[in-house]
Amino acid sequence: MISSKDTVKDALLKAKSKRVYIEGNFVKLLADTSDKNVREYLDECKRKDQENRKKRLAVTKQIQKQNKELEEAAVINKDLLSDLENKMEELEASKREAEGLRDEALNDLEVMQKKTQFELISIIVKLALGVIAGVGILTTVLYLYILSSGLDSKIIETTWSNLFGILLTNSFSIVGTIMGVKYATEKD
Amino acid sequence: MIDTLMLIDDENLFHLVFEDACSMLDIALSIESLDSSDEADKKFKSWFPDNGEDRPQCVFVDLNIIGSSYDGIEMIRKINEDYGNGCVIGIISSSSDQAEIEKAKKVGAQFWIIKSDDIEPRLEEFHKDYEGYVDKTNPFKVYR
Numbered sequence: 001m002i003s004s005k006d007t008v009k010d011a012l013l014k015a016k017s018k019r020v021y022i023e024g025n026f027v028k029l030l031a032d033t034s035d036k037n038v039r040e041y042l043d044e045c046k047r048k049d050q051e052n053r054k055k056r057l058a059v060t061k062q063i064q065k066q067n068k069e070l071e072e073a074a075v076i077n078k079d080l081l082s083d084l085e086n087k088m089e090e091l092e093a094s095k096r097e098a099e100g101l102r103d104e105a106l107n108d109l110e111v112m113q114k115k116t117q118f119e120l121i122s123i124i125v126k127l128a129l130g131v132i133a134g135v136g137i138l139t140t141v142l143y144l145y146i147l148s149s150g151l152d153s154k155i156i157e158t159t160w161s162n163l164f165g166i167l168l169t170n171s172f173s174i175v176g177t178i179m180g181v182k183y184a185t186e187k188d
Numbered sequence: 189m190i191d192t193l194m195l196i197d198d199e200n201l202f203h204l205v206f207e208d209a210c211s212m213l214d215i216a217l218s219i220e221s222l223d224s225s226d227e228a229d230k231k232f233k234s235w236f237p238d239n240g241e242d243r244p245q246c247v248f249v250d251l252n253i254i255g256s257s258y259d260g261i262e263m264i265r266k267i268n269e270d271y272g273n274g275c276v277i278g279i280i281s282s283s284s285d286q287a288e289i290e291k292a293k294k295v296g297a298q299f300w301i302i303k304s305d306d307i308e309p310r311l312e313e314f315h316k317d318y319e320g321y322v323d324k325t326n327p328f329k330v331y332r
Contacts, residue, residue, distance in 0.1 A: 024211070025211060025216075025217050025218065028189070028214070028217060029217070049211075050212060053208045053211055053212045054212065056204070056208055057204075057205060057208040057209060057212065060201060060204045060205050060208065061205060061305060063201060064199075064201045064202065064205060064305075065305065067201065
């Protein structure tokens, strides 16, 4: 072992005998010597130190390069993710817009269907009212003719009475329906 | 050979690259690497004005020191103006932005070394010019 009492030369030669090589900038602090053994040892230390530095430098540079590549890839990934998020948001907005338009179209279709239905009902009701009024007028005219002509009016009397009752009842019903239809149509 | 050299750079991996390259090229005997300008500022403050002999002979400062209060240019300005200069000082950066180079020149940077994968030739060239920076005879130079 190297003792604190050893000279620098002794210490270096002991290290040499154990194949322990000093490294780092400390080697550069040791002055050149004429002693062949010590010089050989220091030359070997310097050679090994240079070799190790070279290896470490190459590895460090490689790691540094890989780190840079990873950092660049992370930036690209972040950008891609951001783009994807933006696209997703746009897609979501388009979906909401499409759903809104669909609801609106369905609503319009429903209104149109109702309107058409109400218009149809209105036509039918008006037609029915016309038919009933026509029959009523015709029967009344026939009844008045029979009364004025002095013919037997028994049957026509009963018919006219029944028909008038039906007419009144149906008329109110039809007028009510028309009012309802009008109200509903105007509201839509 | 430069006896004492300081590197101020936030990238720890670059500390290793720089130290090994300087050692291999026999540029410096002792290298101190710091990763923030705040730390460097504290050291320079402690060396000024009484312990000037403790300060490094040469200082390399990164342009953008992430996580620090000052960038490289402000650090150089502080060392030159607030802490009495007394060392060769310049920028080491991957940037070659002319506007930044001009700013560095204005605050008293003596050189600008562009970092790349192959830093050794630039450091070697800088080492050859070093004496000119010590006696202030060399003009500002960019090592590309």
